Amino acid sequence: MSSEPQLFFTDVNERQALFLRRTVIFGGATLAGVGLLVGRLAQLQLFQAQQYATLSTRNQFNFRLVPPPRGLIKDRHGVTIAGNRPSFRVLVVRDETKDLDQTLDLLGRLLPDTLERRRTIIREVNAAPRFSPVPIKSDLTWEEFSKVNLHAADLPGVMADMNEARYYPHGGAYAHVVGYVAKVSDNDVKGMRERGEEIPSILYNPGYRIGRVGLEKALDEPLRGEAGGNRVEVDVRGRVVAEDMAGSKPAVQGSEVVLTLDNDVQQRALEVFGEEAGSIVVMDVRNGDILAMVSSPSFDPNLFVSGVPSRIYRALADYERRPLTDKALAGTFAPGSTFKPVVGLAAMKRGLDPTRRIVCNGSFYLGRRFACLGRHGALDLRGAIKASC
Incomplete structure (x- = not known):
């Protein structure tokens, strides 16, 4: 009977000691954690505040290149031979959409023809620089343009805007002498590197066009102009909420080029040929000015601006009268x-x-x-x- 209180007292002491040890351990761990947290907060707030403020600003604002309008090409009387026209288009920004496949699925319901180019679109979007809008479809109708804007809230990273596309108002009358523009290819960039030329950043813009043949190619640099940029503010989901006008830079249109060609003489020379093949060069014998330079049959250069379908290009290339050949410069004929x-x-x-x-x-x-x-x-x-x- 006398041993029971002694055993009970000893058990209580052991429990109290165990409790005190655990309290000290957990209390020390808690104090250490709080100390580390306070130290980290002090480091972030006092010593690294400027660094993270800069990073936050960079995440808040994006700078997007704006392609410049291409310079106009006119005849000797001021008639526009190569100009620009407004074009509605829809674009996708890779860094502003979490699921590109889902976004393209939703976009395909609004623009069914984009489903046919899905693989090409994905390849172009993935190859584009960060925050660079990639054109998915150009020359939208007003109904298509309105439909995309109506569902813009459900399409993160998708935007619809209006830009200026190259336009040749006289169709095939100047297709060979003036040429046309097309997308920048890997071979174009590779050729510039091999020649030791500095590659302008605008050439990496997926929607940019350069001169491919004719005067568009020969005078490409002065016709390009100077790229601008929009500094836009985005939210945490990458959506544009405002534009910083002070930080934006307007694009500068390319130089205007005036030719010695006479539109009336050029059109008449093309009419003379009809469906026949050949070329005409009309020169002013008083000063050597070229008044007309026609190659027949011709083709519509507007087809090549947005990308000519392969079946149409193959038909032009296989036609026996060679409409793609500039017979005035590259043709060989008995004098x-x-x-x-x-x-x-x-x-x-x-x-x-x-x-x-x-x-x-x-x-x-x-x-x-x-x-x-x-x-x-x-x-x-x-x-x-x-x-x-």
Whole structure:
């Protein structure tokens, strides 16, 4: 009986000691945790505040490149040969959409034709620089443009805007001499690197176009202009909430180019050919100005601005009259009668009497037989050129 109180007292002491030990351990751990938390907060608030404020500002504002309007090309009388037109388009920003596949699914319900280009769209979006809008479809109708804007809240990272697209108001009349613009390809960038040229950042913009052939290519740099940029404020989900006008920079349009070509002469020269193949170059003999340079048959360069479908390009490339070939510069033709005055002038320089008459019997033998258009009889130099003898 006497041992029971002693055992009970000892058990209580052990429990109190155990409790005190645990209290000290947990209390010490708590104090250490609070100390670490206070130390970390002090480090963030006092010593690294400026650094994180800068990072926060960078996350809050994005700077987006704005392609400049391309310079105009006009004829000698100020008629616009290559200009720009307004175009509605829809774009996707990769860094502002959490699920690109889901976004494209929703967009496909509004614009069904984007489903056919889904793989190409995904490849272009993934290859684009950060926060760079990638055009998904251009030349939207007003109904399509309104539909996308109506559902913009349900499409994070998708926006619809209006830009300026290259436009050739005279269709195929200047397709060869002026050329057309197209997307920047990997080969374009590679070629610039090989030539040691500095690659402008605007060329990495997925919607940018450069001159591909003709004067658009030859005068590409002055026609490009100077890129601008919009500094926009975004929320935590990456959506644009405001534009910082003070931090934005307007784009500068490219230089205007005035040619010696005359639109009336150019159009008339194209009409003369009709469906026939060939070329015409009209020169002002007083000063050497080129008034017209036509290659026929031609093609519509507007097809190439947004990307010509492969079936249409193949039809143009396979057509026997070669509409894609600039016959005025790249075609090879027998000079025919136009070269005869040159031969006559050379003969007169060597002492030929232009009044001397030579009998034409229908052919002439010089190593082989050269046939004439008929039997012209006796002709002097003027008569021979007139009769094409």
